[in-house]
Amino acid sequence: MATQEEVNYQRIEKAIVYLEENFLKQPSLLEVAEEASVSPYHFQRLFSEWAGISPKRFMQFLTVDFLKEKLHESRNLIELAETAGLSGQARIYDLFTSLEAVTPQEYKQSGAGLQIDYGFHETTFGLALIGTTKRGVCWLSFVEADTDRSLAIATMQAHWHQSTLLENKNVTQIFADNIFTQTKDNQKLHVLVKGTNFQVKVWEALLRIPVGAVTTYKQVAESIGNPNAMQAVGSAVGANHIAYLIPCHRVIRKDGILGEYRWQPVRKKSMIGLEMARYANQSLTVR
Structure with missing residues (x-):
């Protein structure tokens, strides 16, 4: 059974894949959070704690x-x-x-x-x-x-x-x-x-x-x-x-x-x- 840490990283990965696939559409925080199966507030906090920056800023480094x-x-x-x-x-x-x-x-x-x-x-x-x-x-x-x-x-x-x-x-x-x-x-x-x-x-x-x-x-x-x-x-x-x-x-x-x-x-x-x-x-x- 996956631990909470593993689940959190899986959510990060889902968000990265979704943001990459929809980068030109500039998806909202709500859309990305839904893909990661968490609330927008929780996702923003989760991603910021992991990366130190916002999801959109993070994706700019991968273009x-x-x-x-x-x-x-x-x-x-x-x-x-x-x-x-x-x-x-x-x-x-x-x-x-x-x-x-x-x-x-x-x-x-x-x-x-x-x-x-x-x-x-x-x-x-x-x-x-x-x-x-x-x-x-x-x-x-x-x-x-x-x-x-x-x-x-x-x-x-x-x-x-x-x-x-x-x-x-x-x-x-x-x-x-x-x-x-x-x-x-x-x-x-x-x-x-x-x-x-x-x-x-x-x-x-x-x-x-x-x-x-x-x-x-x-x-x-x-x-x-x-x-x-x-x-x-x-x-x-x-x-x-x-x-x-x-x-x-x-x-x-x-x-x-x-x-x-x-x-x-x-x-x-x-x-x-x-x-x-x-x-x-x-x-x-x-x-």
């Missing part, structure tokens, strides 16, 4: 024209990483994530000898399964409310199939708080990944995309010195097993369309819209 403009600003990933908010205040929402890849021998062993503590947690973007080791976060996936949790665990086990899984929400709660409750006191996060050399290069490139920015598969390919490998880059982005922390959601199509997402396209819209809103608020604060 094709706006995203095309952001892509133009985001052409050089390395330059972005160096220039996007160097002050401590401007980097409040940057997760400061560092990446470690398993060794070739560990890759062959597929997690043998590794203990993974895991737990399910309510987050800004719905229910998440988080797996951690002594070397950092090794799994983060989102779980739909109507999905059997055992299937989510089985998917994690299939990736680290020789590892030992131990349900330990007390351990993973610390990571969940650090990832999704963002303050100036957030600790630097480490992720442990298992992938090919090429996949690891792509995931490292994703970590250089600042909050509030988006890029394309071509730009990622160019940033790793392999400009013709767009299809391979797309596959590596899709194979990312640590959602949000390794921000594959910030890779969109060159025409400004957000495109597919392993954990549902509407969740990708939620992430990008919320990050754009936070970045805009940061810019105003810094000025």
Whole structure:
């Protein structure tokens, strides 16, 4: 049975989909609230608490024209990483994530000898399964409310199939708080990944995309010195097993369309819209 937090996020998603489909009609607050199955007052409060801005303002960050403009600003990933908010205040929402890849021998062993503590947690973007080791976060996936949790665990086990899984929400709660409750006191996060050399290069490139920015598969390919490998880059982005922390959601199509997402396209819209809103608020604060 879905928790109240899950229900609330489902309402947010319904509203985002409805607003996107009817953006040109400029639907009223009443119409959007009806789609989300709540009163206008409750919906306005719910959405504002989640996003910090109004629903209509939120949707402005997801228009094709706006995203095309952001892509133009985001052409050089390395330059972005160096220039996007160097002050401590401007980097409040940057997760400061560092990446470690398993060794070739560990890759062959597929997690043998590794203990993974895991737990399910309510987050800004719905229910998440988080797996951690002594070397950092090794799994983060989102779980739909109507999905059997055992299937989510089985998917994690299939990736680290020789590892030992131990349900330990007390351990993973610390990571969940650090990832999704963002303050100036957030600790630097480490992720442990298992992938090919090429996949690891792509995931490292994703970590250089600042909050509030988006890029394309071509730009990622160019940033790793392999400009013709767009299809391979797309596959590596899709194979990312640590959602949000390794921000594959910030890779969109060159025409400004957000495109597919392993954990549902509407969740990708939620992430990008919320990050754009936070970045805009940061810019105003810094000025």
